[in-house]
Amino acid sequence: MIRLCTVVMAVWSALAVLSAHAVIETYEFSSPELQERYQSLSAELRCPKCQNQNIADSNAPIAQDLRRLLYEQLEKGSSDQEILDYMVARYGEFVRYRPSFDSATAALWLAPIVLLLGGFGLLILTVRRRSGAVALDSLSASEKDQLRSLVDAAEKEV
Amino acid sequence: MAPRLKLFAPLLIFALLALLLFRGLSLDPREMPSALIDKPLPEFELFSLGGQRTLTREDVTGQVSLFNVWATWCVSCRVEHPYLQQLADAGVPIVGVNYKDEDAAALQWLQDLGNPYTVNIADRDGTLGLDLGVYGAPETYVVDADGVIRYRHVGVVDERVWRSILEPIVLELTASEVN
Numbered sequence: 001m002i003r004l005c006t007v008v009m010a011v012w013s014a015l016a017v018l019s020a021h022a023v024i025e026t027y028e029f030s031s032p033e034l035q036e037r038y039q040s041l042s043a044e045l046r047c048p049k050c051q052n053q054n055i056a057d058s059n060a061p062i063a064q065d066l067r068r069l070l071y072e073q074l075e076k077g078s079s080d081q082e083i084l085d086y087m088v089a090r091y092g093e094f095v096r097y098r099p100s101f102d103s104a105t106a107a108l109w110l111a112p113i114v115l116l117l118g119g120f121g122l123l124i125l126t127v128r129r130r131s132g133a134v135a136l137d138s139l140s141a142s143e144k145d146q147l148r149s150l151v152d153a154a155e156k157e158v
Numbered sequence: 159m160a161p162r163l164k165l166f167a168p169l170l171i172f173a174l175l176a177l178l179l180f181r182g183l184s185l186d187p188r189e190m191p192s193a194l195i196d197k198p199l200p201e202f203e204l205f206s207l208g209g210q211r212t213l214t215r216e217d218v219t220g221q222v223s224l225f226n227v228w229a230t231w232c233v234s235c236r237v238e239h240p241y242l243q244q245l246a247d248a249g250v251p252i253v254g255v256n257y258k259d260e261d262a263a264a265l266q267w268l269q270d271l272g273n274p275y276t277v278n279i280a281d282r283d284g285t286l287g288l289d290l291g292v293y294g295a296p297e298t299y300v301v302d303a304d305g306v307i308r309y310r311h312v313g314v315v316d317e318r319v320w321r322s323i324l325e326p327i328v329l330e331l332t333a334s335e336v337n
Contacts, residue, residue, distance in 0.1 A: 076300040089193060
């Protein structure tokens with residue numbers, strides 16, 4: 001049984017490795033630093049054709065073109081910002097997974113913070129109200145007397 | 159009374175969500191405005207299809223026209239081809255951008271199916287396509303007389319698209335050109 005498991009695991013990981021490298025062409029970079037920037041930029045740029053993939057993962061022809069372009073620009077010495085600007089000028093803010101902050105993307109950037117704060121606010125309100133409901137202070141004087149006599153009676157029985 | 163009303167909160171939230179999601183059903187995520195709307199057509203220097211002469215931006219602008227990005231490997235381009243021919247026959251100037259294609263195959267296509275284009279730009283390496291922000295053929299741009307891009311349509315141009323979207327834009331641009 002253990003042996004079977006090992007075999008299955010091995011096949012599984014082999015498949016995973018295959019699929020992870022299926023898309024990627026090999027580019028020879030002149031420095032490891034460029035290679036690193038290539039990886040991070042291609043993970044951040046979105047494929048315009050297959051909208052929920054970045055260009056690193058996509059096999060669409062347009063993604064291949066953009067990867068080649070990215071490689072050429074990196075080797076040419078462009079900065080990250082220059083490359084992003086170049087892409088945005090042609091494909092719009094859409095092409096970035098982290099679009100710049102402006103009036104169109106404000107809701108996108110701020111919504112998580114607003115929702116989180118709102119959630120905390122609701123949480124605090126609810127907790128306060130609940131703890132208030134069971135506080136002893138909310139008993140009137142006669143109710144307190146009644147409670148005390150009940151407790152005394154119970155203690156006597158013990 | 160207030161706690162009673164509170165019982166309706168989930169229903170309200172549901173109704174709001176349902177409205178939002180229903181609206182989402184009729185939105186097409188592929189309908190993205192081009193980043194080049196109201197910007198001039200990019201500069202280029204490419205051969206005409208067949209390779210006899212070099213074309214630049216100035217050669218293909220000067221009147222309101224459609225720019226149609228097409229290729230022989232693009233199945234939808236074959237679908238829209240008869241309708242483009244119809245438009246061309248009706249006098250609509252259409253400039254072809256033959257995108258990442260082989261000249262021989264493209265010329266054969268035009269010979270077999272007819273040529274709706276006033277001129278064809280051979281964008282063999284897709285450089286003009288890249289500057290235009292093309293992400294797949296077919297795409298059709300409305301370019302005004304000054305060579306400024308006014309609209310982009312992604313996908314097949316058919317009677318419905320022409321009548322409801324492209325024709326009004328073309329007519330308006332032509333009218334403002336005359337004035």
